[in-house]
Amino acid sequence: MAVSIGPSTLAARADAQRNRALVLAAAQRAFAERGVAVTLAEVARRAGVGAGTVYRHFPTKTDLLEAVMQQRVDRLARLAADRLGARDPGAAFFAVCAEVVSSTPRNQALCEIVQSDDGWPRTLMRSAGERFHRALEALLLAAQRHGAVRADITVADVLDVFTGSVAIQRNRPAGAELAPAVVILLDALRATPSAADVTKFRPAPELRDETAVRNETEGPCCPVCGTALAEPGAGRPRRYCSAACRQKAHRSRAAVRATG
Incomplete structure (x- = not known):
């Protein structure tokens, strides 16, 4: 026999769901700001509900x-799963990595509770962690198939990188860009390290080497054809033996940038 649910029951359920969401949001802010010493009464006050509602x-x-x-x-987990269909799986993978590292320090007190030897992780946390690991692994495999991440990297390696990166990022102000050391750790996961697409941190322009390998034991040579360069006398040293070689070098650099 079907049981009908009246409007008053539906309204009560909607109110309960709304209050639960308010309590969770208030608790998230309170724990992030003051740690786990926050009382349930304080959470109720922040949520704008009675203490009985929280309990x-x-x-x-x-x-x-x-x-x-x-x-x-x-x-x-949803963030990682939603990025699976991204046109650039590599960029999606590193965007998720950056979000994990940048957001975790704001929840450090909660993370310390989870990592303590007090029966954690509990059933709900364990299932949530498994969902996140599955989504992260799927995104990792997509990035590896795309050639953006080293083929020998596993989810366990990525989680280890998260642990070290979060420890470093914890010393940065909330909302700050990823620390340069974090960029280095994430960059180590790349098939071709470049530090691009992780943060705005970039290597200094003067460290870029856009010329061919030079022979430092002999006099200066044209990097295109190898012809010895004549001393210019006064002014800037010559880099190429002719305008033709200069043009060839320009086209070569343009091709590298286009495919890079």
């Missing part, structure tokens, strides 16, 4: 901590 949804602070962490990990 009805989360009988203990541990229950609330677990729900907040599950929500955070599920968000990262």
Whole structure:
């Protein structure tokens, strides 16, 4: 026999879901700002609900901590899953890596609870972690097939890089760009390290080598044809033996940039 659900019941369920979302959002902010010492009463005040509402949804602070962490990990899992269809899997993979590293320090108190020897991870956290690992692995494999990530990298390697990167990023202000050392760690995952698409950090222009290999034991030679260059006398040293070689070098650099 079918049981009908009246409008009042539906409204009550909608209110309960809304209050639960308010409590989770308030708890996320409170834990990030003040750590796990925040009381449930403080969370209720921030959420604009009664203390009884908080206890009805989360009988203990541990229950609330677990729900907040599950929500955070599920968000990262959805982020990775949503990027699977990206036109550039490599850029999508490194964008997710950057988000994980930049957002985790704001939740450090929660992460320390999860990593403690107190029965964690619990069932909900374990399932959320497994969803994130599956989504991250799928994105990693797509980036490797695209030739953007080294073929010998595994999800376990990526998680190890996350651990070191978060420890470094923790010393940076909230909202800051990734630390240069973090860029180096993420860049090590690339099939062709370049530091591009991770942050705005770039190598200094003067460190770029856009010429062919030079023979430092002999006099200066044209990098295109190898012809010895005559001393210019006064003024800037010559780099090419002729205008034709200069043009060839220009076309070669343009081709490298176009395919790079």
